[in-house]
Amino acid sequence: xxxxxxxxxxxxxxxxxxxxxxxxxxxxxxxxxxxxxxxxxxxxxxxxxxxxxxxxxxxxxxxxxxxxxxxxxxxxxxxxxxxxxxxxxxxxxxxxxxxxxxxxxxxxxxxxxxxxxxxxxxxxxxxxxxxxxxxxxxxxxxxxxxxxxxxxxxxxxxxxxxxxxxxxxxxxxxxxxxxxxxxxxxxxxxxxxxxxxxxxxxxxxxxxxxxxxxxxxxxxxxxxxxxxxxxxxxxxxxxxxxxxxxxxxxxxxxxxxxxxxxxxxxxxxxxxxxxxxxxxxxxxxxxxxxxxxxxxxxxxxxxxxxxxxxxxxxxxxxxxxxxxxxxxxxxxxxxxxxxxxxxxxxxxxxxxxxxxxxxxxxxxxxxxxxxxxxxxxxxxxxxxxxxxxxxxxxxxxxxxxxxxxxxxxxxxxxxxxxxxxxxxxxxxxxxxxxxxxxxxxxxxxxxxxxxxxxxxxxxxxxxxxxxxxxxxxxxxxxxxxxxxxxxxxxxxxxxxxxxxxxxxxxxxxxxxxxxxxxxxxxxxxxxxxxxxxxxx
Amino acid sequence: xxxxxxxxxxxxxxxxxxxxxxxxxxxxxxxxxxxxxxxxxxxxxxxxxxxxxxxxxxxxxxxxxxxxxxxxxxxxxxxxxxxxxxxxxxxxxxxxxxxxxxxxxxxxxxxxxxxxxxxxxxxxxxxxxxxxxxxxxxxxxxxxxxxxxxxxxxxxxxxxxxxxxxxxxxxxxxxxxxxxxxxxxxxxxxxxxxxxxxxxxxxxxxxxxxxxxxxxxxxxxxxxxxxxxxxxxxxxxxxxxxxxxxxxxxxxxxxxxxxxxxxxxxxxxxxxxxxxxxxxxxxxxxxxxxxxxxxxxxxxxxxxxxxxxxxxx
Numbered sequence: 001x002x003x004x005x006x007x008x009x010x011x012x013x014x015x016x017x018x019x020x021x022x023x024x025x026x027x028x029x030x031x032x033x034x035x036x037x038x039x040x041x042x043x044x045x046x047x048x049x050x051x052x053x054x055x056x057x058x059x060x061x062x063x064x065x066x067x068x069x070x071x072x073x074x075x076x077x078x079x080x081x082x083x084x085x086x087x088x089x090x091x092x093x094x095x096x097x098x099x100x101x102x103x104x105x106x107x108x109x110x111x112x113x114x115x116x117x118x119x120x121x122x123x124x125x126x127x128x129x130x131x132x133x134x135x136x137x138x139x140x141x142x143x144x145x146x147x148x149x150x151x152x153x154x155x156x157x158x159x160x161x162x163x164x165x166x167x168x169x170x171x172x173x174x175x176x177x178x179x180x181x182x183x184x185x186x187x188x189x190x191x192x193x194x195x196x197x198x199x200x201x202x203x204x205x206x207x208x209x210x211x212x213x214x215x216x217x218x219x220x221x222x223x224x225x226x227x228x229x230x231x232x233x234x235x236x237x238x239x240x241x242x243x244x245x246x247x248x249x250x251x252x253x254x255x256x257x258x259x260x261x262x263x264x265x266x267x268x269x270x271x272x273x274x275x276x277x278x279x280x281x282x283x284x285x286x287x288x289x290x291x292x293x294x295x296x297x298x299x300x301x302x303x304x305x306x307x308x309x310x311x312x313x314x315x316x317x318x319x320x321x322x323x324x325x326x327x328x329x330x331x332x333x334x335x336x337x338x339x340x341x342x343x344x345x346x347x348x349x350x351x352x353x354x355x356x357x358x359x360x361x362x363x364x365x366x367x368x369x370x371x372x373x374x375x376x377x378x379x380x381x382x383x384x385x386x387x388x389x390x391x392x393x394x395x396x397x398x399x400x401x402x403x404x405x406x407x408x409x410x411x412x413x414x415x416x417x418x419x420x421x422x423x424x425x426x427x428x429x430x431x432x433x434x435x436x437x438x439x440x441x442x443x444x445x446x447x448x449x450x451x452x453x454x455x456x457x458x459x460x461x462x463x464x465x466x467x468x469x470x471x472x473x474x475x476x477x478x479x480x481x482x483x484x485x486x487x488x489x490x491x492x493x494x495x496x497x498x499x500x501x502x503x504x505x506x507x508x509x510x511x512x513x514x515x516x517x518x519x520x521x522x523x524x525x526x527x528x529x530x531x532x533x534x535x536x
Numbered sequence: 537x538x539x540x541x542x543x544x545x546x547x548x549x550x551x552x553x554x555x556x557x558x559x560x561x562x563x564x565x566x567x568x569x570x571x572x573x574x575x576x577x578x579x580x581x582x583x584x585x586x587x588x589x590x591x592x593x594x595x596x597x598x599x600x601x602x603x604x605x606x607x608x609x610x611x612x613x614x615x616x617x618x619x620x621x622x623x624x625x626x627x628x629x630x631x632x633x634x635x636x637x638x639x640x641x642x643x644x645x646x647x648x649x650x651x652x653x654x655x656x657x658x659x660x661x662x663x664x665x666x667x668x669x670x671x672x673x674x675x676x677x678x679x680x681x682x683x684x685x686x687x688x689x690x691x692x693x694x695x696x697x698x699x700x701x702x703x704x705x706x707x708x709x710x711x712x713x714x715x716x717x718x719x720x721x722x723x724x725x726x727x728x729x730x731x732x733x734x735x736x737x738x739x740x741x742x743x744x745x746x747x748x749x750x751x752x753x754x755x756x757x758x759x760x761x762x763x764x765x766x767x768x769x770x771x772x773x774x775x776x777x778x779x780x781x782x783x784x785x786x787x788x789x790x791x792x793x794x795x796x797x798x799x800x801x802x803x804x805x806x807x808x809x810x811x812x813x814x815x816x817x818x819x820x821x822x823x824x825x826x827x828x829x830x831x832x833x834x835x836x837x838x839x840x841x842x843x844x845x846x847x848x849x
Binding site: 059067069213214217221356357358359360361362363364366367370371373374375377378379381382385386389390392393394395425426428429432433435436437439440443444447450451454472473476477478479480481482483484485486487488490491492493495496499500503536 | 539540541542545546591593637638639641642645646649657658659660661662663664665667668675676678679680682683686687690691694727728730731734735737738739741742745746749750773774776777780781783784785786787788789790791792794795796797799800803804807
């Protein structure tokens with residue numbers, strides 16, 4: 001047991017030095033790391049380069065964590081509306097009249113077609129509306145349809161959005177929304193935002209080091225659905241009463257027909273009106289948008305054109321002359337900040353559905369800095385206290401345990417860097433805690449040595465028995481800890497997960513350092529000093 | 537250099553005997569916990585209760601806590617808890633969950649920001665809506681339950697059922713006492729608290745397993761030793777290790793309490809309490825429980841004995 005094989009010693013030392021070396025890149029600035037990565041020859045594997053550093057959690061770096069949830073009801077509503085339009089189109093194409101209109105239900109539409117012959121014509125067309133949901137199992141498509149169509153003998157036909165159809169729509173909407181949100185956040189010019197899906201219907205946006213978290217939320221929360229529609233006569237059909245911003249929120253009648261939508265915009269920029277010096281947004285349409293806009297403004301000279309954003313009328317100017325150039329401006333009683341935001345929103349596009357903020361956690365940069373300072377301080381003091389105490393108890397062996405302890409801390413940091421794990425404030429607390437518990441393996445070994453030597457064993461046999469007997473205990477006690485830590489990891493989120501990562505890595509490294517490094521150092525000591533008794 | 541000896545060699549404490557003090561004490565404390573749980577209740581943070589938490593620091597001079605309280609209460613978002621904490625004059629404001637779903641919570645933040653952002657720097661803003669807080673409660677409870685089941689299964693495999701039960705009784709005891717600590721101090725109970733409790737679960741088992749490992753070894757070695765004596769011996773022979781490891785952990789946690797900053801202070805305090813409780817329960821609660829479970833029954837087949845004998849040669 002105490003024999004030293006040179007090969008083994010070198011191997012262990014190399015692994016430990018490499019492991020600790022992994023922590024070094026954290027001392028470099030991100031720019032230095034980037035320079036190293038670019039400067040290194042291509043034949044060196046990337047994982048060997050000192051470029052992997054831990055990410056600091058938002059609680060240490062400062063920044064915003066915003067969890068958004070897509071409005072399920074809103075999406076289903078729009079799905080149902082689309083279904084109604086499809087049904088209306090089919091009725092027109094097949095020239096079938098209805099008894100009563102198309103009725104809307106929470107999950108679909110229903111209509112009454114008394115004639116059996118008409119129903120026979122319609123049903124296949126309706127069934128074509130249903131699309132298979134794209135999950136292919138081992139035996140072909142899963143067989144789920146987006147819409148289910150039911151025909152009753154009394155002439156009632158029901159078309160309902162299925163659960164699978166709704167979920168599929170939500171899944172696609174969330175994907176689309178992530179793209180839109182990414183463009184919006186990028187427009188704020190922040191570094192390394194993190195946007196990821198959470199569950200079926202949520203998106204997590206994490207933006208580090210933000211100056212103005214309120215602005216982030218304003219930009220994330222808006223649907224930003226822009227439409228150009230004509231102001232209509234209140235008595236005409238197909239009219240929505242929408243609140244008007246420039247008339248103090250009073251509803252005005254707006255035609256349901258949309259002339260051009262936000263998706264036909266190719267650019268939007270904040271600017272100032274040259275005559276009134278009011279903040280405005282200048283925009284340009286694509287070719288299709290320009291054509292439609294030109295046509296509508298030519299045909300409706302002298303009438304009011306409403307600019308509708310998220311079902312609110314921003315302004316409704318009178319068309320003075322046809323606008324055929326494909327560009328225009330949006331004015332309203334805006335502040336500079338509002339036009340800046342509006343331009344970003346219009347460039348990034350509209351969200352496919354309403355999204356609400358269900359959770360927000362923002363930490364200012366000052367607090368993050370203070371937390372890092374306090375964390376460092378606590379780590380240093382804890383290490384010093386534990387080292388003093390161990391040396392006080394075990395003398396030279398305490399010193400050996402202290403070396404193992406320092407290596408253990410470096411290994412945690414090194415592994416976290418390699419994994420690109422996130423260090424959070426609870427993570428720092430985890431490091432401090434493992435500083436206290438890491439020496440446990442050494443203590444178990446040393447106490448066992450002491451016991452065995454009291455039983456009258458020779459020094460060598462006591463040393464060996466110490467390692468051998470304590471090993472089972474070390475494994476058992478650490479595996480139980482590990483189970484608790486893994487439970488924490490799987491269920492925790494954000495900062496708590498950071499703690500769990502540190503805790504898990506800490507358990508692994510303490511076992512490794514105790515059974516390799518400590519044993520080796522004690523063997524070296526035994527070989528050089530040729531002692532007769534335990535030094536404690 | 538004369539080295540420290542926290543625990544003298546060959547102690548002969550009658551640990552098991554002391555259960556007549558330990559058990560009534562633990563029972564009384566658990567009852568107190570239950571009573572407080574039903575009357576006062578845990579001081580749930582916004583993670584579980586939903587609502588808004590704001591922390592701010594005066595940009596210059598001391599914060600005007602009376603003015604902040606008066607202004608915040610005038611918002612019409614219900615009673616606002618305003619507190620001073622730390623030594624740099626930080627203020628925290630807590631708003632209860634607002635009726636009106638997810639959107640209503642954001643109104644609180646907007647209002648508070650515009651009212652105080654001139655004189656104060658916002659250091660932390662947290663809003664948790666009703667749906668998320670409900671899910672966090674579920675995930676937290678599930679985590680603790682899963683951890684306990686996982687450990688029970690592991691212990692059952694590695695030791696045997698009796699010892700596993702003893703360890704789990706000890707762990708439950710530690711969870712209850714830690715909850716009692718939350719109830720008595722009215723420390724905020726949030727996600728970090730769940731992390732603390734799970735860590736305490738881990739530590740508690742660690743402490744118990746070290747003693748039980750010895751118990752198992754002694755059971756194999758001394759086939760006829762009376763169980764109370766054998767349990768006493770298990771605790772006494774691991775006592776020095778228990779004392780030293782607890783001390784290093786406590787030292788590290790003290791560093792965390794005093795230097796780790798206000799954001800982590802609650803976690804560190806709970807852990808500190810937990811480590812003391814775990815050390816106590818491993819010796820005075822879980823070990824004596826084994827008296828009531830027939831630890832010698834049907835255990836240790838011959839092959840295991842043989843393996844042990846071989847290892848000793």
